[in-house]
Amino acid sequence: MKKTKFLTIAACMALAFGASAVAGDKTDAILKEAMKVDVAKTCDPQKNSVTKLLAVAKKYNPTAVKLGVEFKRLGMTTTQYIQETQKALKAKSKTVTLLDKNGKPTDKKVSVDYAAERACKFAVRALQEYVDAQTTYKLAIPGEGYKY
């Protein structure tokens, strides 16, 4: 009985450690990939389809949310830009309705291209900034990297 209990606990711990290690590896891999993305080219709606831009946004944004660095612009988060653009595509609309801070539609509209471009750029740039900040933040600290 004791042995079974011990083995169960050990297995659970191994699983938990393993899962967190895999999750960490996944995040690192996404961050590495994001650093290689040329945002101007990849997120250009003239060169890529809206669906492709959304796919890029959906790939990178969950990591930005997880790391607490998701962008917010005009009261909308990247997640909302992705969702609202998807809704517009489904409804075959050429415009995306912007939401207010409570998530309710406003009377402001932007083109689908514009919303998709924003979603794509925001998702990738959030991660690129995050990686850059790991080393650059010290340059702004008086007494450390900041000279005046």
Next chain:
Amino acid sequence: MVTRALKLAAISAIATMSLFAGQYNQQAEKDRQALIKYFVAKFSDPVKNAARFFPYTPTEELKKNYRPVKDWHEFAKGVYSFAKGPRQQYLELIEMPPYEDDVDDGEELYNSTKGLKECFPKPAEAAVEYPKYDTKKHEVVTLTMAINDCVVKHGGKPWNPYKGKIAKVEAYFAAQARDAGKVINVKIPNAEAEKAYEHGKKYYFSQRGYIDISCANCHVQGAGKRVRRDYLSPLVGQVTHFPVYRLSWEELGTLERRLKGCIKNQGQQPPKPFSEDMRDLIYFLSYMSNGMKVDGPDVRK
């Protein structure tokens, strides 16, 4: 014999702990001193040091609108320490402070809300006790969080962490602390707390959001400069006056509310009020105001 050995071991352990106890704040203290030195250099003579700190501000504007600040304690007043015009407006405004009723309401809430007197027997102490690193919970606890935990623990529903009742109770605590001449004294008791401090510091100095700026871009390097008509406050002294009555809010708000707005302005989804990011950020900011008198509640634009 065994008892003697145990006593000796206990004494040695206590001695060793006390020897290292003060060391966890070494880096934080170094940071605080470096910031004070920077801000005093910047504001002690803005005209003379224009080339170093205000290269794009016309000399006439520096002469007309800035007053020199040589004592770093004055930074507790934020932009009103150095900006002549806003300072004058502020001095006129506080002749009849708009938050006075809120302090009274806070006292009433303190007396009538179940559990608050037990959790915070000395209101003036509560204002300077937090944020603190809770060695049992292994996390930073802010005053807003502690008040809400207390209310919930005694059967109440959690209060809005940004405004309303919680801000009023905090205003009462702060007013009591100010009257008692309390000084901010945040402690870093162990290695975990030091880690939390470093996390908060990293958050403050990291560029983020749509605009790709850090808090420091505005409140360290940018402190004293203008964004349109508004001057930017220095990091040192940024938490002394909370909760604050902001004219733009037309009511009292907590530090969490102000930080939420600031981070949103950077173009990022702000962290939740009791998230690790928010709590550690408040821990860092509060340490940077160590040694300054509590000056809240107060008014800001």
